[in-house]
Amino acid sequence: MTVLISDKDCFIDSFLGFISKIAESAILTITDNNITSLLSTSDNTVIVHSVYADDKVKGKSTLNIPDLKKLHRLFSCIGSKEFQIAINSNNISYSSDDIRFKYHLFDDGIITSPKLNMDKLNDLKFDGSFSISQQILINLIKASSINTDSNKLYLTFKNNSVFGELTDKSKPNIDSFDLKLTDDYVGNAVSNSMPLNFEIFRIISSMRAKVFNVKIHTKMGLALLELSDNLANHKVVISALAN
Numbered sequence: 001m002t003v004l005i006s007d008k009d010c011f012i013d014s015f016l017g018f019i020s021k022i023a024e025s026a027i028l029t030i031t032d033n034n035i036t037s038l039l040s041t042s043d044n045t046v047i048v049h050s051v052y053a054d055d056k057v058k059g060k061s062t063l064n065i066p067d068l069k070k071l072h073r074l075f076s077c078i079g080s081k082e083f084q085i086a087i088n089s090n091n092i093s094y095s096s097d098d099i100r101f102k103y104h105l106f107d108d109g110i111i112t113s114p115k116l117n118m119d120k121l122n123d124l125k126f127d128g129s130f131s132i133s134q135q136i137l138i139n140l141i142k143a144s145s146i147n148t149d150s151n152k153l154y155l156t157f158k159n160n161s162v163f164g165e166l167t168d169k170s171k172p173n174i175d176s177f178d179l180k181l182t183d184d185y186v187g188n189a190v191s192n193s194m195p196l197n198f199e200i201f202r203i204i205s206s207m208r209a210k211v212f213n214v215k216i217h218t219k220m221g222l223a224l225l226e227l228s229d230n231l232a233n234h235k236v237v238i239s240a241l242a243n
Contacts, residue, residue: 014232128187
């Protein structure tokens with residue numbers, strides 16, 4: 001079986017590069033028009049559902065990728081914008097006039113995907129939603145250098161505004177930085193702050209998406225981040241941390 005990738009930069013950087021920062025290994029599922037993956041961080045506080053939607057992708061296969069970063073580096077060596085890979089019984093191979101490589105896969109059952117029902121997630125009624133621009137996110141990343149003792153971002157809500165505070169309210173004498181993230185919050189009033197792991201926002205900042213959308217569910221303590229870059233689409237489910 002062969003699979004055609006029509007947009008190398010999008011597939012390698014916006015899809016494969018992104019998920020390689022979430023987990024070391026993952027299952028890639030190939031179907032007509034899509035390559036998808038459902039994976040989580042090692043502590044299961046972040047679950048990501050990623051889709052590379054390319055109508056030139058044809059076929060059906062399941063790939064158990066043992067090292068996403070290694071596969072990302074291999075694909076980065078390919079020079080052409082459009083390329084074709086061969087899916088064999090236990091490996092992925094590529095061959096051109098310039099380079100050839102073979103990347104071996106794990107057997108089924110070694111890698112497991114997190115338990116997340118995407119249909120139920122899509123049907124979930126969230127309390128509210130807002131958007132964050134890439135520039136605001138970059139400003140947060142810069143500000144995070146003042147506070148190396150914490151990796152928490154507290155979301156607080158006031159009318160239509162959402163603020164993000166970098167601090168750790170469970171520790172004494174910790175510096176803080178508070179930044180307005182947006183004025184476009186729509187939804188129910190939220191009285192309590194929502195602490196999230198800031199590391200996922202660092203990862204998202206590497207994407208070329210100019211804006212990403214956020215939905216919150218206060219009772220379940222969940223934030224859903226949705227971002228897209230050309231053919232790559234990601235839904236990032238974050239569990240709120242303890243205060």
